[in-house]
Amino acid sequence: MNQLKRGFSYWTLAFLITTLLQVFRGSPLDALVFSSGTIILLISSFYPKVHLPGKWFDLVGRWVGVLAFVLLVVFYLIPRHDIWMAYILWAMLPLVLALAWVGPHHAPRMSDPRLHRAQHIWIEWALIVCFWEYAANIIGQFAASNESFPTISLVMDPIMDTHIGKFAFIAAWLWMGYNLIFRLNQPSDEVGLEH
């Protein structure tokens, strides 16, 4: 489904395109993140699968859940753009990547036609949003203006500068990360589709 051919994933291509955009944008940090991501995805495409046993993965999940609550408080207390924010986030990266790397693996199963329809809706919608965001960024670069064609992050900046906005973002972001690593990563039979 998400394979161009055996071993190579569309995600690698998506990250490579985003790396080029970040280079065009002149953002070394983002270019570093997405180029590293491209390399990691390429390695992942060809490297044999490694799994942590399920019970260990669940145990780690519980501790990471506790850690997420600690991080919620810590991130809220540290001002945005503070260098400690970067230190903690960079320290998190190897942990979350390691957990994504050793998580359980199941071959994609899309037998239900409703899942195919849902997948198409989300892929097409995600592509529209991505194109809009990329276009806003590129046109904004040419216009040399942050405000004429704002990107999502510029639009959200005023919200993120409020306490409630920052807290809501951190909580939602940590919750999504936890779900991505531990909750959605289950054998698909666990989510039933009631008729």
Place this chain on the structure above:
Amino acid sequence: MRWVLNINTHLITANIYLVMLFISLAIIFATMDNKNKRVASLKAMMTKVFVTRTTRIAFIMFWWWVGIHFLFATIHHR
């Protein structure tokens, strides 16, 4: 004229993001609990898709980048 999120910027361009947000929420709510029998919920769909290591790493890497982008790096924008 300022737009609803109170940033002095291009009115139409910025508000299109709000429309995008509402469309995303509409898709989520329309498919939640499989009320829409023709389309599966986001969770059911993601659980089926989000199973290979490469997909997982791609999502996690992007998720982490969103965090560092909004919490640390946006001040360096452009």
